[in-house]
Amino acid sequence: MSATLPNTPPTTGALLAFAHQLADAAGAVIRPYFGQSLAVDAKADDSPVSIADREAEATIRALIAAHYPEHAFFGEESGSRASASPYTWVIDPIDGTRAFLAGTQEWGTLIALCEHGIPILGILDQPVTRERWVGMAGVPTTYNRSAVHVRHCDKLTLAEMSSTSARYFTPVEASHFVMLADQCVRVIEDGDCYAYGLLARGERDLVIDAGLKPYDILALVPIIMGAGGVISHWDGAAVTMAHYANIVAAANPELHQEALAILGKSL
Numbered sequence: 001m002s003a004t005l006p007n008t009p010p011t012t013g014a015l016l017a018f019a020h021q022l023a024d025a026a027g028a029v030i031r032p033y034f035g036q037s038l039a040v041d042a043k044a045d046d047s048p049v050s051i052a053d054r055e056a057e058a059t060i061r062a063l064i065a066a067h068y069p070e071h072a073f074f075g076e077e078s079g080s081r082a083s084a085s086p087y088t089w090v091i092d093p094i095d096g097t098r099a100f101l102a103g104t105q106e107w108g109t110l111i112a113l114c115e116h117g118i119p120i121l122g123i124l125d126q127p128v129t130r131e132r133w134v135g136m137a138g139v140p141t142t143y144n145r146s147a148v149h150v151r152h153c154d155k156l157t158l159a160e161m162s163s164t165s166a167r168y169f170t171p172v173e174a175s176h177f178v179m180l181a182d183q184c185v186r187v188i189e190d191g192d193c194y195a196y197g198l199l200a201r202g203e204r205d206l207v208i209d210a211g212l213k214p215y216d217i218l219a220l221v222p223i224i225m226g227a228g229g230v231i232s233h234w235d236g237a238a239v240t241m242a243h244y245a246n247i248v249a250a251a252n253p254e255l256h257q258e259a260l261a262i263l264g265k266s267l
Contacts, residue, residue, distance in 0.1 A: 010068070010087075016136060019111050019123050022063055026056040026093060026109045027127025034128050035103055048097045053077055056093035056109065064089050074241075076215045088114045088241065092215040096192030105129050106194040112219035117241040122219035124197050133197045135222030143201050150229045150251040151202035156183040156258050159205035159251075162195035163187070168211035173246070176266040177208060180259055196220040199249055200227035206259060207249040210234075214244050224249050230256040234263045 010018075033052035040048045057077045064073055072083035075091040089112070094100050096107025105126060113121040124133040133148075135141045141148055153159050161184045169177055181187045184206070191198070191207070193216070198204045200223050209217075221239050224231040230253055233239060234246040248263060250256035 012136070015113060015121060016134070018063075018067060019113065019121055020134075022060050022111050023109060023123050023125040023127075023132065025059050025063060026111075027125060029056045029059050030094065030100075030109070030127050034100065038101065040101060048101065049077060050094075050097065050101065052100070053094045053097060057091055060089075060091050060093065060111070074214060076213070086116050088117070090114060090119075090215050090218045090241070092193075092219075095216060096194065099190065099192060099194075106191050108193045108197070110193055110215060110219040112215075112221075114218060114241055119218040119221040119239070119241075122222040124193055124219060124223060126194065126197075131197070133200055133223050135200075135220075135224070135226040137222055137225075139226055141200055141223050141226035143197070148201040148227050150199060150224075150227050151205070153205040153251050154254040156180070156255065157185060159184045159255060160186045160188065161206040161208060162191045162198070162204050163189055163208045164192050164195070165189060168209065170210070170266075173210050173263075173266045176263050177210075180208065180262045192216075193220060196224060196249055199229060199251065200224055202251075205251045206255055208247070208259065208263070210246045212245055212247060214241050217244050217247055220249070228252075232256070232260070234260065235267055236260055236264065 030052050038050045040050050043049055054077050057075045070085045072088040073081040092110040095110045099107040109125045111123040112119050120137045122135045133143050195207045199207050231249040248259045
């Protein structure tokens with residue numbers, strides 16, 4: 001049964017509470033699998049997928065279908081369900097499956113809600129370490145229910161930068177990424193969604209990625225912006241369901257512009 005009447009828009013508070021419910025439910029599915037030896041399948045893009053990914057997404061999808069059947073859905077593992085609704089839930093049950101399978105903490109469940117293709121709500125949940133970032137348009141980002149903010153760093157030469165993996169860059173993109181990396185004080189590879197969480201709570205200054213899908217990044221947009229950071233595509237345009245592949249997330253506009261000046265030349 002729908003949580004709302006067919007023509008009544010859900011309230012912001014109801015949507016946020018429901019997003020927390022989704023994260024809680026997914027975490028309950030995922031936790032028992034962490035640290036276990038799981039069978040792993042390779043998807044068409046050679047990325048790994050396990051029973052934990054599939055069951056967590058199935059749980060989220062079923063809850064959305066039960067409570068908001070009028071909303072659209074787009075998940076990494078089970079694809080999309082179209083709808084005339086302005087709302088779309090975009091889900092990555094385990095962003096960083098390689099890290100999850102390796103038993104490290106740099107992964108998380110990503111839950112985004114988009115309105116007309118624009119991300120308005122995002123949750124990054126690490127169910128094993130019990131960390132949760134929540135971002136909403138126009139509201140300060142929280143980490144475990146406390147407000148967080150990016151740190152002050154306005155020079156590349158002082159910046160710590162993260163990127164998920166160089167294997168996702170084209171040769172041209174990689175060459176410009178190296179130009180940027182050479183100017184930073186430190187570059188950390190790996191991290192997936194977790195690196196964006198670290199930026200939001202003041203432990204990174206830049207996160208650069210390429211070759212992303214909507215479910216890899218949309219939940220992180222409200223989190224970065226609500227923490228005082230800046231996030232865009234490499235061309236400087238906003239990140240939406242239609243424009244999402246190459247990402248620059250920065251602690252402030254100055255770093256963002258310096259990064260764009262280098263990376264934008266690769267487009």
